[in-house]
Amino acid sequence: MDIRSKDAYVRDISALTIDDAEEAGGKGANMGELVAAGLPVPPGFVLLRDCYRDSMSAGGVAADLSALHREALDTGSDTGRLNQLCEQMQSLVQKAGVDDAVRDLVLGAYRELAAAAGGEVVVAVRSSATGEDGADASFAGMNATITNVAGEENLLEAVNRCWMSLFSPRVITYRATRGFTADPAMAVVVQQMVNSEKAGVAFTADPSTGARDRVVIEGAYGLGEVVVSGEVEPDTYIVA
Incomplete structure (x- = not known):
């Protein structure tokens, strides 16, 4: 090539x-x-x-x-x-x-x-x-x-x-x-790599409703990949 x-x-x-x-x-x-x-x-x-x-x-x-x-x-x-x-x-x-x-x-x-x-x-x-x-x-x-x-x-x-x-x-x-x-x-x-104790994903709009007046954070212990791939049920935080 x-x-x-x-x-x-x-x-x-x-x-x-x-x-x-x-x-x-x-x-x-x-x-x-x-x-x-x-x-x-x-x-x-x-x-x-x-x-x-x-x-x-x-x-x-x-x-x-x-x-x-x-x-x-x-x-x-x-x-x-x-x-x-x-x-x-x-x-x-x-x-x-x-x-x-x-x-x-x-x-x-x-x-x-x-x-x-x-x-x-x-x-x-x-x-x-x-x-x-x-x-x-x-x-x-x-x-x-x-x-x-x-x-x-x-x-x-x-x-x-x-x-x-x-x-x-x-x-x-x-x-x-x-x-x-x-x-x-x-x-x-x-x-x-980052050796994270906890990791996750933050959504700037609520993925279930589309509301943009909040940030939805899903996190778990370890690497964020377990959250994104659905391997674990993460903790969820809703922040105004």
């Missing part, structure tokens, strides 16, 4: 703005805005969506993924066939892996992050949906997040797992109900 420039594939979180949401996904772009606002954001970088696209093309699976994805969107209530198609698509993504040119850029950014941290760094590898995750739809908790990742090979494996999560039955079903028919792509956030 031809690398246009490093910034076309990998970018530091602090260099992103909301205008980069198409390439960095909503999660990556909004964290750039948080950095600009002076809020404490753990350092990291984002693999932009062309890392995924070019890796699938270089791996020779892009056309097959597109055809299988179109078929999966039309399976309706045939969950058996949907599961089968999702397994096929995830196997193709795993087969393609991370293209060598992308790999070099990702590992270079990871080494810079480790050097800034003073040694080996433990990271969270987080899916950041592109082109779909916005005002009318949210893929929160549907795509993969892998925490406590250390080491270069483990990082690359986690990136691939994030890409594979584009094609889970839950995600495909949601995409079909929202009328998303374009071939999906994904950016990936790589961010230094």
Whole structure:
């Protein structure tokens, strides 16, 4: 593959703005805005969506993924066939892996992050949906997040797992109900881990009523992923 420039594939979180949401996904772009606002954001970088696209093309699976994805969107209530198609698509993504040119850029950014941290760094590898995750739809908790990742090979494996999560039955079903028919792509956030005692999610509008005169906070002990993924029933706080 031809690398246009490093910034076309990998970018530091602090260099992103909301205008980069198409390439960095909503999660990556909004964290750039948080950095600009002076809020404490753990350092990291984002693999932009062309890392995924070019890796699938270089791996020779892009056309097959597109055809299988179109078929999966039309399976309706045939969950058996949907599961089968999702397994096929995830196997193709795993087969393609991370293209060598992308790999070099990702590992270079990871080494810079480790050097800034003073040694080996433990990271969270987080899916950041592109082109779909916005005002009318949210893929929160549907795509993969892998925490406590250390080491270069483990990082690359986690990136691939994030890409594979584009094609889970839950995600495909949601995409079909929202009328998303374009071939999906994904950016990936790589961010230094925080050993949190408690974590959670704050909603600036009440998710059950839409009321904007309150903030709803859902929290639990440990990492926030258990809240977002629905693994635990969180404590809920409503703040005026």
